[in-house]
Amino acid sequence: MSKAIFSGIQPSGNLHIGNYIGAIKQWIDLQNSSKFKVQSSKLDENELIFCIVDLHAITVYQDPKVLKEKILETAALYLSCGIDPKIAKIFIQSENPDHTYLTWILDCVTPFGLLSRMTQFKDKSSTLLRRAAGIASSDARQGFEGRGKDENITVGLFNYPALMAADILLYDTDQVPVGEDQKQHIEFTRDIGEKFNKMYGQVFKLPEPLIQKETARIMSLQNPLSKMSKSDSNPLGAINLLDNNDLIVEKVKKAVTDSGLEIIAREDKPAMSNILTIFESVSGISVFELEQKYKNAKYSDFKNDLAEAVVEFLAPVQKKYTEIREDKNYLNMVLDEGRDYAVAKSSKKVQQVKEIMGLGR
Ligand code: AQP
Numbered sequence: 270m271s272k273a274i275f276s277g278i279q280p281s282g283n284l285h286i287g288n289y290i291g292a293i294k295q296w297i298d299l300q301n302s303s304k305f306k307v308q309s310s311k312l313d314e315n316e317l318i319f320c321i322v323d324l325h326a327i328t329v330y331q332d333p334k335v336l337k338e339k340i341l342e343t344a345a346l347y348l349s350c351g352i353d354p355k356i357a358k359i360f361i362q363s364e365n366p367d368h369t370y371l372t373w374i375l376d377c378v379t380p381f382g383l384l385s386r387m388t389q390f391k392d393k394s395s396t397l398l399r400r401a402a403g404i405a406s407s408d409a410r411q412g413f414e415g416r417g418k419d420e421n422i423t424v425g426l427f428n429y430p431a432l433m434a435a436d437i438l439l440y441d442t443d444q445v446p447v448g449e450d451q452k453q454h455i456e457f458t459r460d461i462g463e464k465f466n467k468m469y470g471q472v473f474k475l476p477e478p479l480i481q482k483e484t485a486r487i488m489s490l491q492n493p494l495s496k497m498s499k500s501d502s503n504p505l506g507a508i509n510l511l512d513n514n515d516l517i518v519e520k521v522k523k524a525v526t527d528s529g530l531e532i533i534a535r536e537d538k539p540a541m542s543n544i545l546t547i548f549e550s551v552s553g554i555s556v557f558e559l560e561q562k563y564k565n566a567k568y569s570d571f572k573n574d575l576a577e578a579v580v581e582f583l584a585p586v587q588k589k590y591t592e593i594r595e596d597k598n599y600l601n602m603v604l605d606e607g608r609d610y611a612v613a614k615s616s617k618k619v620q621q622v623k624e625i626m627g628l629g630r
Pocket of ligand 1: 497498
């Protein structure tokens with residue numbers, strides 16, 4: 270049976286190895302599985318659609334000049350990591366107005382209480398509050414209640430899941446490959462899609478999240494209890510896909526470790542489990558094999574090898590990235606084609622929605 274796969278990344282900063290392992294790697298695996306090797310322009314066949322979700326990025330302030338650059342950087346990174354535009358479509362979210370149109374419609378069927386339960390909003394808003402107040406503590410969730418009037422916490426940030434639901438529902442998406450952190454938003458999408466279908470009639474397909482359990486959540490190199498993130502205020506927490514070799518080596522060397530010297534993935538060793546997962550993802554050597562290989566090794570030797578593996582893995586990505594960024598025509602062609610494809614599909618869905626709701630003439 271044909272399947273539609275949709276996913277995206279915010280151009281809200283430097284893409285990191287967590288974005289790669291949690292999302293892009295899965296996209297490439299899906300693309301390379303024979304099922305999706307369909308080089309066809311027909312809209313109703315297996316399809317892979319990858320979006321640069323710039324409208325999501327602006328839920329938190331972005332410097333306009335930087336944002337423009339990061340949008341193209343993200344697109345070029347999709348390609349240099351291995352997304353093939355002959356198989357998958359790549360487009361920029363803000364270039365298809367159907368996303369914001371459907372968001373408003375979904376807002377009008379979304380219970381306020383359901384949105385209020387989204388943990389990402391609680392986490393991000395509490396981080397913004399902390400920054401505004403200069404509070405260093407990582408446990409500021411309860412602070413949110415008392416300081417909810419902060420100007421940086423926008424309605425857009427609160428409404429983020431409705432925009433994400435629109436992204437997904439517009440394309441009759443079957444599966445959404447994401448990291449564990451996005452699971453709740455996919456569940457929200459299903460709830461809202463189902464509610465709409467019950468209220469007005471069958472319009473939306475309900476998507477499933479596609480989450481690789483072992484690599485679902487790559488953690489910060491500086492705090493294994495906190496997700497590796499573009500917006501982390503500690504620059505040593507994330508290995509960015511475009512970091513130079515020296516920086517990668519420095520970040521790996523300075524990565525925090527657990528107590529004890531064992532090189533083993535275990536629940537009570539979150540830092541080691543995290544870096545072993547990263548090692549496995551960039552080298553293709555399983556965590557089990559790595560544990561055997563480094564059984565009696567020194568920590569420093571292990572870290573040297575890890576840094577080398579990351580550098581080796583990123584070298585061809587970075588080389589290809591430079592080529593693509595220098596070829597503006599190519600990048601524009603890919604994005605134009607992706608946008609046209611996306612609009613052709615989503616506009617049909619929007620028409621269906623308008624008709625069933627009695628909107629317009
Ligand atoms: N640490 C992570 N481990 C595994 N997967 C991750 N993803 C993000 N961080 C990790 C996955 O990458 C995709 C794109 O994420 P996003 O950019 O849309 O939003 P995010 O999850 O909020 O990413 P960041 O890096 O934390 O960005 P900021 O700091 O701007 O909010 C998603 O599939 C996500 O699961």
